[in-house]
Amino acid sequence: MAVKVLRGNCIGCGACVQTCPYDALTLVDGIVEVDPEKCTECGACVAVCPTQALTLEDRKSQNTVERGIERIKEVKGPTQGEAGEYKGVWVFIEHQEGEGAPVSWELLGAGRQLANALEVELCGIILGQGVEKIAQEGVFYGADKVYLVESPVLAQYRSEPYAETIASLVQKYKPEIFLLGATTLGRDLSGRVATLLSTGLTADCTQLSIEKDSRLLLQTRPAFGGNIMATIVCKNYRPQMATVRPRVMPMPQRDPERKGEIIQEKSLVTENEVKTKVVELIREGGSAVYLDKADIIVAGGRGVGSKENFAYLQELADVLGGTLGASRAAVEAGWLPVAHQVGQTGTTVRPKVYFAIGISGAIQHLVGMQTSDVIVAINKDPEAPIFKVATYGIVGDLFTIVPKLTEAFRQKIAGKVAEGGVHLAGKI
Amino acid sequence: MRIEDKLFINRYQADKHSHIRIVDRGECLKCDFKPCTYMCPAKVYAWNETENRILTAYEGCLECGTCRYCCPPGIIDWRNPRGGYGIQYKFG
Numbered sequence: 001m002a003v004k005v006l007r008g009n010c011i012g013c014g015a016c017v018q019t020c021p022y023d024a025l026t027l028v029d030g031i032v033e034v035d036p037e038k039c040t041e042c043g044a045c046v047a048v049c050p051t052q053a054l055t056l057e058d059r060k061s062q063n064t065v066e067r068g069i070e071r072i073k074e075v076k077g078p079t080q081g082e083a084g085e086y087k088g089v090w091v092f093i094e095h096q097e098g099e100g101a102p103v104s105w106e107l108l109g110a111g112r113q114l115a116n117a118l119e120v121e122l123c124g125i126i127l128g129q130g131v132e133k134i135a136q137e138g139v140f141y142g143a144d145k146v147y148l149v150e151s152p153v154l155a156q157y158r159s160e161p162y163a164e165t166i167a168s169l170v171q172k173y174k175p176e177i178f179l180l181g182a183t184t185l186g187r188d189l190s191g192r193v194a195t196l197l198s199t200g201l202t203a204d205c206t207q208l209s210i211e212k213d214s215r216l217l218l219q220t221r222p223a224f225g226g227n228i229m230a231t232i233v234c235k236n237y238r239p240q241m242a243t244v245r246p247r248v249m250p251m252p253q254r255d256p257e258r259k260g261e262i263i264q265e266k267s268l269v270t271e272n273e274v275k276t277k278v279v280e281l282i283r284e285g286g287s288a289v290y291l292d293k294a295d296i297i298v299a300g301g302r303g304v305g306s307k308e309n310f311a312y313l314q315e316l317a318d319v320l321g322g323t324l325g326a327s328r329a330a331v332e333a334g335w336l337p338v339a340h341q342v343g344q345t346g347t348t349v350r351p352k353v354y355f356a357i358g359i360s361g362a363i364q365h366l367v368g369m370q371t372s373d374v375i376v377a378i379n380k381d382p383e384a385p386i387f388k389v390a391t392y393g394i395v396g397d398l399f400t401i402v403p404k405l406t407e408a409f410r411q412k413i414a415g416k417v418a419e420g421g422v423h424l425a426g427k428i
Numbered sequence: 429m430r431i432e433d434k435l436f437i438n439r440y441q442a443d444k445h446s447h448i449r450i451v452d453r454g455e456c457l458k459c460d461f462k463p464c465t466y467m468c469p470a471k472v473y474a475w476n477e478t479e480n481r482i483l484t485a486y487e488g489c490l491e492c493g494t495c496r497y498c499c500p501p502g503i504i505d506w507r508n509p510r511g512g513y514g515i516q517y518k519f520g
């Protein structure tokens with residue numbers, strides 16, 4: 001099987017030829033041709049083709065996880081030998097200012113499923129000073145055991161002592177799976193731990209599952225800027241390590257009645273051995289935008305017309321508890337700071353709802369938001385490319401539509417509150 | 429096909445700061461034909477009617493240098509992007 005070329009669409013731009021990592025494509029008389037021997041159906045070319053001249057529709061299964069399982073069935077899992085001694089699922093519990101990071105609880109939820117599938121126990125590991133309370137939270141969110149390491153050396157996060165301590169505990173207890181949140185901290189720490197343990201690490205996964213026969217963890221993550229899903233396994237080395245994107249796994253129920261064991265452990269790292277010194281922690285001001293963490297984004301483009309007009313969007317955002325976003329054109333015009341820019345050179349976002357208001361949908365913008373769960377486009381031009389990716393499209397003038405939408409949402413939310421949906425009250 | 433779609437085929441490492449600066453925006457108001465808005469092959473320059481000023485979408489710049497010569501009052505301060513930034517031609 002290989003990618004299929006829709007010859008009529010091909011404009012001979014050669015973008016795919018440059019992109020193909022396997023040299024499977026060539027231009028013949030200005031039209032692309034595929035060498036089926038070389039094509040691995042990775043799909044990199046499909047993603048870059050500006051005219052959709054390449055497709056993978058005939059691929060055996062669109063679901064990479066299923067395809068992954070098919071392939072893994074052919075390999076033997078490492079149930080014997082050294083790797084077979086490793087048992088259990090571990091989740092690294094990240095914390096800041098006395099609170100656990102939400103992603104750690106999400107991971108305990110995901111870890112629970114994996115541990116159940118493997119019939120092993122789920123453990124948390126937490127490092128720091130004065131963090132026993134957070135360790136206890138780990139139990140409430142589903143851990144059977146939490147390993148707690150307290151030491152002044154670990155009081156503040158530093159790569160070296162954290163990685164050394166974790167690596168030695170992993171060697172002692174031998175978990176088969178080790179998960180961390182793909183936060184700034186998690187991304188820094190995971191690479192170091194994986195290297196110390198000489199094992200495999202998949203960064204930024206969005207899906208995790210177990211192939212029962214081989215006990216392998218199927219680690220699925222977007223690659224090539226989100227255009228392809230890759231399912232990766234770590235066959236022979238343990239633990240199988242993965243960082244997982246925050247907010248993709250559902251938050252488990254916190255159960256304050258849950259019982260679990262907290263096991264005190266020691267870190268052998270002494271302050272003299274650590275090269276990194278923390279001089280000062282600088283807190284970003286409250287106005288900093290975390291677009292990539294927002295659930296609802298209300299984004300405006302050139303169509304909004306002026307800085308003052310962004311007030312319409314701000315109102316909608318306030319009613320919904322959303323964050324403002326912008327196209328490059330709006331940032332360029334100075335209507336919003338660059339921290340709000342969504343797209344190729346801005347932030348890549350994946351909120352639950354993305355409002356694209358007065359945004360044409362240039363490809364450089366689309367690559368930064370097209371995987372949003374729901375996209376609502378408001379544009380007066382029915383031909384605007386944004387409508388191609390929109391879940392809901394409204395053709396019309398944003399200055400009439402946005403205030404109406406805002407009002408409608410306001411009433412709806414107010415109605416919910418009246419019915420007793422108190423949890424929304426904070427957002428109005 | 430829009431010019432942005434074609435620019436997407438290029439590889440860029442866009443800098444955070446523009447390498448293009450309009451030195452004297454007063455001159456743009458006097459400029460009749462605004463040649464930068466149609467001479468630039470990457471459509472970097474656009475005239476904003478409401479704000480009466482030239483917008484420079486510098487990320488798409490192909491670094492050809494045309495704008496420096498097309499501007500009648502010569503008020504475009506164009507420099508090469510910093511090392512490592514700007515367009516990165518592959519098989520150029």
Ligand SMILES: Cc1cc2nc3c(=O)[nH]c(=O)nc-3n(C[C@H](O)[C@H](O)[C@H](O)COP(=O)(O)OP(=O)(O)OC[C@H]3O[C@@H](n4cnc5c(N)ncnc54)[C@H](O)[C@@H]3O)c2cc1C
Pocket residue numbers: 300301302303304326327328329330341342343344345346347357358359360361362363364365368378379380381384396397398399432435440442485487488489
């Ligand atoms: C290397 C490179 C990197 C780039 N990176 C990014 C990036 O990260 N993010 C990004 O966004 N762009 C990026 N761009 C720019 C991108 O190509 C587009 O130029 C930009 O996204 C266009 O922004 P826009 O949609 O707001 O403006 P326009 O394309 O001008 O669209 C405005 C839209 O508003 C509509 N409109 C106007 N008035 C109204 C009204 N009253 N009611 C309703 N609709 C109305 C119009 O119909 C139109 O569709 C990049 C470009 C390059 C070359």
Ligand code: SF4
Pocket residue numbers: 450455456459461462463464465473482498499500501502503504
């Ligand atoms: S050509 Fe020069 S003066 Fe004229 S609009 Fe463009 S930048 Fe301004």
Ligand code: SF4
Pocket residue numbers: 448467468469470471472488489490491492493494495496
């Ligand atoms: S150097 Fe060329 S591509 Fe860049 S802005 Fe000037 S005219 Fe446009």
